[in-house]
Each structure stands twice: as C-alpha cells, then as structure tokens.
Amino acid sequence: MKFLTVLFTVFLMASAAFAGQNVVYKSGDGEYESYYAPVSASAPLVFMIQDWDGITDYEIKRAEMLNKLGYSVFAIDMFGKGIRPAAVEDRKRLTGELYADRAKMRRLLDAGYAKAKELGANVSNAVMMGYCFGGAVALEYARAGAPLKAFIPFHGGLATPAGQDFAKTKGEIVVFHGTADASVSMKEFAGLAEELEKAGIRHEMHTYSGAPHAFTVFGSPAYRADADRKSWLRFTEYLGEIFKK
Numbered sequence: 001m002k003f004l005t006v007l008f009t010v011f012l013m014a015s016a017a018f019a020g021q022n023v024v025y026k027s028g029d030g031e032y033e034s035y036y037a038p039v040s041a042s043a044p045l046v047f048m049i050q051d052w053d054g055i056t057d058y059e060i061k062r063a064e065m066l067n068k069l070g071y072s073v074f075a076i077d078m079f080g081k082g083i084r085p086a087a088v089e090d091r092k093r094l095t096g097e098l099y100a101d102r103a104k105m106r107r108l109l110d111a112g113y114a115k116a117k118e119l120g121a122n123v124s125n126a127v128m129m130g131y132c133f134g135g136a137v138a139l140e141y142a143r144a145g146a147p148l149k150a151f152i153p154f155h156g157g158l159a160t161p162a163g164q165d166f167a168k169t170k171g172e173i174v175v176f177h178g179t180a181d182a183s184v185s186m187k188e189f190a191g192l193a194e195e196l197e198k199a200g201i202r203h204e205m206h207t208y209s210g211a212p213h214a215f216t217v218f219g220s221p222a223y224r225a226d227a228d229r230k231s232w233l234r235f236t237e238y239l240g241e242i243f244k245k
Helices: 003-019 057-067 088-098 102-118 133-143 184-200 225-242
Strands: 021-027 029-037 045-049 072-076 128-129 151-156 172-178 203-208
Touching: 003 133, 003 203, 003 225, 029 057, 045 057, 045 102, 045 133, 045 172, 057 072, 072 102, 088 102, 088 133, 128 225, 133 151, 151 225, 172 184, 172 225, 184 203, 203 225
Parallel strands: 045 072, 045 128, 128 151, 151 172, 172 203
Antiparallel strands: 021 029, 029 072
C-alpha cells in the first residue's frame, strides 16, 4: 500500500511538472491568451505558433512532448482570447487578416515574446516552430530579425511576401514539408531554399514522399505516421544541436 502511495505521488509530481497554464496579456487594443508550459527557468525555450484553428489540444500535446524532452514551450496566441475558430470560413478570415497585415502579425509575435520574457522564460536560448499557418508566421519572424536561434516551419506557407527578404534574419531555418502538399508547392519549397542560400542563411530543407499538407496532425485524414515520425526525430535531434551552440 505504501509503495502504491509513493508511486501515485511521483505520478502527480511528474504530471505537475508538465502542467501548462494559460497566460493573458494585451497587444494593442486586443487581449490574447497564450499557453505557457515551463520546465525550468534555465530550460531552452520553444516558441510554438498555432495552426489556423488557434491553440488547441494539438498544440498542447506537442508542448507536452517537448516538455518531456526538457524544453519549455510558449505557444503564442495569434487570434485573441477565446477565439478558436471551428468553421473553415472563419479560419480563412482570421489568417487572411494577418497575412494582409504583416505589421500586426509581427506586433503579436513581439507581444508574445515580451510576455514569455516577463514570465522568466529563457528567451536568450530559444527557437520558434509552427504548424501550417504557424509555419508561415515563424518565417515572418525570421525575416523581422527576431533574436532566436532557429525558425522551424512544419508544412507551413513558404512564399516570401513582395518587398521582403531574409537580410535581417539572425537564426537558422529548418523546413519540414510534404512532397504531396497541394497547398504549398515544391516550387515554393525550392524557391525558399534558393532565397536562403543567396542570403547566406544556414538552413535545412526536408521533404517527405506522399505526405500532404498538415501531415503531422494526429487523427486527421492528412496524417502520415511515417513522415510525422521522421520529421519529429530530425526536429528533436536538431534542437539538441542548436541549443548546444
């Protein structure tokens, strides 16, 4: 009985160690609710950018996976407190508004970065990763010259907006993409690689055969276990490498 009590206590402590919290703050006139899952104040930090449906169980699950590897996670809310769109038309509208207003997109990223710093997260040893819409946002922050070690999109938008470039980019770029992605073409994939090479930005470009857009999303028709496993393996290997630099 005593053994079971001790075991249960250890389980509760482990669960608590990976428990995240919703964090509310303001950006401009809007109120935003990000998700912060710290491991410790000194732990390397992964900024995570949501898919087009907001911060959901998917992002929280990925945060837990990263926590178990020793990384703190701060998932930045890009839509606003309580806004988690279910309808495709609402998702298109919300993402479309930010794609059309890149200055606001950057302000929201800056606000999330500032809140993470305020909470004591290790922003000086951090990367940013994102899924789909979040991948495009991560590249936007790279072009903004954010002081992060790397920017890592998973099946994200890869096209560079007119008038932008990677001249200010401080971190490395690592891209995970599906060769069968009907939303983001291999032409865009190759185009980004050429841009990064020309700009002298260290980068890795990974593509997986048969993987469509959103290939990492558990339980979705697009999910491809093999591509998810391989991309997550390289991603976590890469984190180990970049955080040692």
